[in-house]
Amino acid sequence: MDKKLKKAADRIKMPDDVKERIIKACEAAEEKKYAGAADDSYTEVVSGTERIDTKRNMIRIVSAIAACAVLISGLGATGVLLHRQRSSQTTGSGAVDDASCRSCPFGDFTAFEYKFDGGDGKYGNYSAETYAKLSDFLNKFNWGSELTEYETRTEEQDAKVYHIKWTRGDTPPIDCDIYISVDGFVNYQESMMGFESGAMENIGSKCYKIDLDAFDRGVQEILAQADAPTPFGDFSKLDYILNANDAKYGELSDDVRANLSDFLNNFNWGEEISDDQLSEEEKNRSQMNLHSLEWRSEDKNYGLAVMEIGYAVYNVQKVTNVKGYGEVLEPESVQLYRVDYEAFDRGIQAVLNNEPLEKELSKCEDSPFADILSQSFLAAPFAIENVEMTAEQRNNICSIFDSQTWYEFDGRGEYFGWIITPNRNNFTITCNNGSSVDVISVKYPDIACIYSRTYDENGYITEDDWRFYKCGNKNICAELAEVFGSDLGFRDVDIEEEQFVDPALDTEKNILDVVHDKSYSFTRNYWKGDEWMADDLTAEQKQQLISFFETYELKDEDLVPDMWKGYGSEEFEELFGSSIIMISSEECVEKDISVSEDMQYIALYSPSHYNGHGYDTRFYRLHDAENIKDIYNIINGIE
Amino acid sequence: MQKCGCAREAVEKYGDMLYRICLLSLRNTADAEDVVQETFIKYVQKSPDCNDSGHEKAWLITVATNKCRDMLRYRSRHMTESEELLNSYAVEKEDSGILEALMELKDKYRIILTLHYVEGYKTEEIAELTGISPSAVKMRLSRGRKLLREKYRKEYM
Structure with a gap:
């Protein structure tokens, strides 16, 4: 898409006559300038920026490889060159004075239970360790003196970059908010609920002007290290370049970079090892293949080289500017990790060639379906009802399942909309054993799942298990249908497998982003007689909704298949009712939220087209009804 | 440090790029032409000190984007003609x-x-x-x- 945009935009040219007109106007202005004020000596000095320059990147690539080569030869020569000096987690920001006892104008952040929203989509959901670092930083940061003269603020200046909020436990409680704007303007506000109006009223405010760059640097350094998926940070947030021995990788497109970051974040970086754990061969080998990554922060240069002989070197250098010499790099720390180079190389090649990454497939020794098929079962061969079967048909079904080689994989995130009730797209087998139910469901081209659940005497699920399998036989659906004499229309269609991966997955909006987006309307929708009503949620209800999604993480492991024939079906409404919370803009519905009457499940509908079939609802099993009570009450209009 | 300011050379070199940025920002050819012209006039009047062409270009983009923002701010308070699309x-x-x-x-x-x-x-x-x-x-x-x-x-x- 980005290339398309550039290509289309590049076609925009200024018409020649306009160019001529501008040149003439400029020449006239130039003449006027020289003819007139000769005493106007004002000149403007610009701080320029450079365009992304592939040539410059090549130089950096070469220098990164040179750095790795030095490191390797160093290892070979002395074997004891690894200098271990872990960097402290405090930021290098000049605005933080470690030694000072400067008191923070807002109080001691270590004593507050605050939320720090860094605009990174996490809405302050960081670990306690990260908060400890943030508190330390915020306490020591130079907030400056309170502004005595307030400037008029424009909307542009007032765009918020950071928001810190906490509640002071007075009676009534006081909400404290710090808003930090794009130009470093800090607005601290205290508000409390008005006795008469019931609305939040501002009871005081203070303003400061800070060095936003310094603040930004400090915070970003903490957030990049904290809660990161790898020991090196979150690659999706690092502006890294990828190199190889022969510097064959150039600029990465946005899509490739996103896939690469994803791969790097999920790669198994193994355990940190010490240099004495390296063999003599590992220490002395001077030439080998490697992949390396390099990135910079304000004052540090980071290098990560993954070596062919199975370890990765993470190298941090301090960057200092020395007058007359330019930048000087001093080694700060070196860490080693034991990694699987082959897996890394395969992954990198797949990402760069835009090939799908290998799914983690683990081969099943025996058919995972054998146990279920050995019992009495019902079958719905791509039909909305179970059908009668002869003994021969049962045997044939069992033989088809048994004769495949099955591989298990983690498929919940991808196939969350899977329907396990009889339907025309799946071959389903249901085995009902009183308190437990097992379902096998097979779908084109070669994917099957087993969903097993056990109920207690009240009908609540006490245990469930959802597993996915793949067999590589793209005729399996046709073979299963043939047992019942059916001819499947879609078996002849040569559909690319990729089409079975939800194309809308990457456009589906995260529920946390949606509930925080103030541009949406939040309504409770319900039937009143024959009329479909839509009441706006109150501020308090909206806050309850946000709090739920901020505190209760909806995990893939809690996803369950669709056991109710889709959002809004008769079966669905029997359990979930018809009232919903709708989050929408003028153009579209972004999310519909339903909660089951037994408060065991929450259903989130998104306006995507899951696998082109309209299965676009995520059903999550909830583990504690109390968590969802507020939302359930809002949906059902319970005060 | 070189002095910038030759109008013809600058318009030939950066005219299309500035026009593109302004047109995509303002969605209106007449406004885009005006902003580009004002930017180049400021350029010859101020003759900013530039280390290299990167600086010169950055200076022009900064001035043009600021002018676009002013124009958009003005537009938000005053009715303007319907915006042109870029089908052509x-x-x-x-x-x-x-x-x-x-x-x-x-x-x-x-x-x-x-x-x-x-x-x-x-x-x-x-x-x-x-x-x-x-x-x-x-x-x-x-x-x-x-x-x-x-x-x-x-x-x-």
Whole structure:
């Protein structure tokens, strides 16, 4: 898409006559300038920026490889060159004075239970360790003196970059908010609920002007290290370049970079090892293949080289500017990790060639379906009802399942909309054993799942298990249908497998982003007689909704298949009712939220087209009804 | 340090680029022409000191984007004529719609996306050019990209 945009935009040219007109106007202005004020000596000095320059990147690539080569030869020569000096987690920001006892104008952040929203989509959901670092930083940061003269603020200046909020436990409680704007303007506000109006009223405010760059640097350094998926940070947030021995990788497109970051974040970086754990061969080998990554922060240069002989070197250098010499790099720390180079190389090649990454497939020794098929079962061969079967048909079904080689994989995130009730797209087998139910469901081209659940005497699920399998036989659906004499229309269609991966997955909006987006309307929708009503949620209800999604993480492991024939079906409404919370803009519905009457499940509908079939609802099993009570009450209009 | 200021050379060299940025930002050819002209006039009047062509270009983009912002602010308070779309530029079928989709985004996303994807500036550089923080640029880039993809897919694919 980005290339398309550039290509289309590049076609925009200024018409020649306009160019001529501008040149003439400029020449006239130039003449006027020289003819007139000769005493106007004002000149403007610009701080320029450079365009992304592939040539410059090549130089950096070469220098990164040179750095790795030095490191390797160093290892070979002395074997004891690894200098271990872990960097402290405090930021290098000049605005933080470690030694000072400067008191923070807002109080001691270590004593507050605050939320720090860094605009990174996490809405302050960081670990306690990260908060400890943030508190330390915020306490020591130079907030400056309170502004005595307030400037008029424009909307542009007032765009918020950071928001810190906490509640002071007075009676009534006081909400404290710090808003930090794009130009470093800090607005601290205290508000409390008005006795008469019931609305939040501002009871005081203070303003400061800070060095936003310094603040930004400090915070970003903490957030990049904290809660990161790898020991090196979150690659999706690092502006890294990828190199190889022969510097064959150039600029990465946005899509490739996103896939690469994803791969790097999920790669198994193994355990940190010490240099004495390296063999003599590992220490002395001077030439080998490697992949390396390099990135910079304000004052540090980071290098990560993954070596062919199975370890990765993470190298941090301090960057200092020395007058007359330019930048000087001093080694700060070196860490080693034991990694699987082959897996890394395969992954990198797949990402760069835009090939799908290998799914983690683990081969099943025996058919995972054998146990279920050995019992009495019902079958719905791509039909909305179970059908009668002869003994021969049962045997044939069992033989088809048994004769495949099955591989298990983690498929919940991808196939969350899977329907396990009889339907025309799946071959389903249901085995009902009183308190437990097992379902096998097979779908084109070669994917099957087993969903097993056990109920207690009240009908609540006490245990469930959802597993996915793949067999590589793209005729399996046709073979299963043939047992019942059916001819499947879609078996002849040569559909690319990729089409079975939800194309809308990457456009589906995260529920946390949606509930925080103030541009949406939040309504409770319900039937009143024959009329479909839509009441706006109150501020308090909206806050309850946000709090739920901020505190209760909806995990893939809690996803369950669709056991109710889709959002809004008769079966669905029997359990979930018809009232919903709708989050929408003028153009579209972004999310519909339903909660089951037994408060065991929450259903989130998104306006995507899951696998082109309209299965676009995520059903999550909830583990504690109390968590969802507020939302359930809002949906059902319970005060 | 060289003195900048030769009008013809600068217009030939940077005219199309500035016009593109202004047109994508303002969505109106007449306004875009005005802003480009004012930018070049300021350029010859001020003759900014530039270390290299990168500085010269950055100076021009900074001035032009500031002027675009002024113009958009003015427009938000005053009624203007209906905005022109850019159909004439997207003549090839495969490109149809991408500029229209871009045009539908808010001003703050359009300018950042244009500087990044069309002119190839990095986030830190855009922050310097537009005077907003790098994290705000990143945020706008990410949200703008999402919105653009959504609009483009919804209406043109």
